[in-house]
Amino acid sequence: MLRIATLASGSSGNCTVVSDGRWNILIDAGISCKRILDGLTDLDLDPLSLSGILITHEHTDHVNGLTNLLKKIRVPIYAPMATIDAMASRVQNLIPDQCWTFEPGQCFGIGDLVVESFPNSHDAACPVGYTITSGDCKMALCTDTGVITREAWEAVRGCGVLVGEMNHDIPMLRNGPYPAMLKARILGEKGHLSNEVGAQLAIHAAETGCQHFVMAHLSEENNTPELAMAAAVSAFQAAGAAPGEDVLITVAPRHVNSGWQEVPSCSL
Ligand SMILES: [Zn+2]
Ligand SMILES: [Zn+2]
Known part of the structure; x- marks a missing residue:
């Protein structure tokens, strides 16, 4: 049995919980310590039962709550060396x-x-995505990447749930208020x-x-849940x-707990 919940998703903060009922893992801690602790309590998880925190990269929206969380609980942090240094x-x-x-x-x-990491392509020290496997149930998380890396493409094979990035609608970003340099960074x-490339993954x-696609890290300024859903539905x-x-498609809520979602075993 494996299940996941997102506590927050997007550029204002990211935090995902994965549990087999005994081993409890956070992926990123990009919201306040209080929100993480409240979110875990809402999921009936004792924060002291956390077995580890996996970090995808050092950007603030992924590590913002870590300082205060580490004052409250002692828990191992897992990340590439370059990410630890950059953090x-x-x-x-x-x-x-x-x-x-x-x-x-x-x-x-x-x-x-079983945790597997894979390299992503992002303007951070050593960005990675993760898969977590329990028996024949596997989840994958792939956000904050400008392109789908060959390794990410391989890693998502056989996952029952994919938490995947649907960051922006390209026309909305191009026509939006962001400065040209920032637009180029996001598109780079x-x-x-x-949305189009995220849907391909x-x-x-x-x-x-995969039986459940959780659309994640939607931009507040350059996307809407409706546009992301329309892009995913038409691509599928x-x-x-x-x-x-064939596949359930949901949006990871920006600010609130998604509640537990079961990770089905691979259907193939
Ligand atoms: Zn991010
Ligand atoms: Zn980032």
Whole structure:
């Protein structure tokens, strides 16, 4: 049994909880400590039962709550060495023997859960995505990447749930108020996935067993849940799939807890 919940998603903060009922993992801690603790309590999880926190990269919307969280609980932090170094200016209380480092692509265990990391392409020190597997149930999280890396494409195979980036609608971004440099950054190879490209990763995941696509990291200024959903639905239909039947598509709420979502075992 494996289940996930998002506590927040988007440029104002990201935090995802993954649990097999015994081993409880956070992916990123980009909202306030209070919101993380409240979110865990709402999910009936004791914050002291956290087994580890996986960090995707050092941007504030992924590590913002870490300083205060580490004042309250002692929990191992997992990230590439370069990310730990880059976090040092943003996160206090990081004790070296509490940090577990790995190379992107490396696989490791947290209790009974198997964690696999894969490199993403983003303007951070060493951005990664993760898959977490329990028995024949696997979830994947891939956000904050300008392109779908070959490794990400491989990693999402066989996941029952994909938390995947649908950051922006390209016309909305191009015509929006952002300065030209910021637009270029978001659209660039080390930026974020558009709805169109994000949907391609989801289709590939669905073709290899994914039954639930959680659309994540939607931009507040350059996207809407409706535009992301329309892009996903039309891409799935073009690929010959029936959204809602073959695959469930939901939006990770920006500010509130999604509640637990079961990770089904791979359907293939
Ligand atoms: Zn982000
Ligand atoms: Zn980022």
